[in-house]
Amino acid sequence: MLMRTDPFRELDRMAQQAFGSVGTLARPAAMPIDAWRDGDTFHVELDLPGVDPGSIDVDVERNVLTVKAERRPASNERELIAAERPRGVFSRQLFLGDTLDTDGIVADYEHGVLRLRIPVAERAKPRKIEIGQHEQRQAISA
Numbered sequence: 001m002l003m004r005t006d007p008f009r010e011l012d013r014m015a016q017q018a019f020g021s022v023g024t025l026a027r028p029a030a031m032p033i034d035a036w037r038d039g040d041t042f043h044v045e046l047d048l049p050g051v052d053p054g055s056i057d058v059d060v061e062r063n064v065l066t067v068k069a070e071r072r073p074a075s076n077e078r079e080l081i082a083a084e085r086p087r088g089v090f091s092r093q094l095f096l097g098d099t100l101d102t103d104g105i106v107a108d109y110e111h112g113v114l115r116l117r118i119p120v121a122e123r124a125k126p127r128k129i130e131i132g133q134h135e136q137r138q139a140i141s142a
Helices: 009-019
Strands: 002-004 033-038 041-047 057-061 064-071 088-096 106-110 113-119
Touching: 033 088, 064 113
Parallel strands: none
Antiparallel strands: 002 088, 033 041, 041 113, 057 064, 064 088, 106 113
């Protein structure tokens, strides 16, 4: 099970609409995600356009998956006419359920999208329980 926790997301969204802010160094804009389950694998995609793959860190500690990335500012030699794309450090945490195998996470980054594949743990997969039969039964005598 994948659980999302960002209680301030709605507050941030309203502040962005009210003040026109898309993120600051103190509280950068969130990484939009899509997440779904396909069979025995959870898939998570995070949009990180324009981010150097070398600046992306993915860590797991006690079922908390943390993604950090940085979009560096343009050089000071340029005269910016418009600067609407958020820059700085981005961070997102996902709380993973106990039914996921955090040791088997696979990540790749292509065309500005970080893709994570998280397998379901073997212990959480459905399994058949074999029912034993005893051929010899003893009669109970009174």
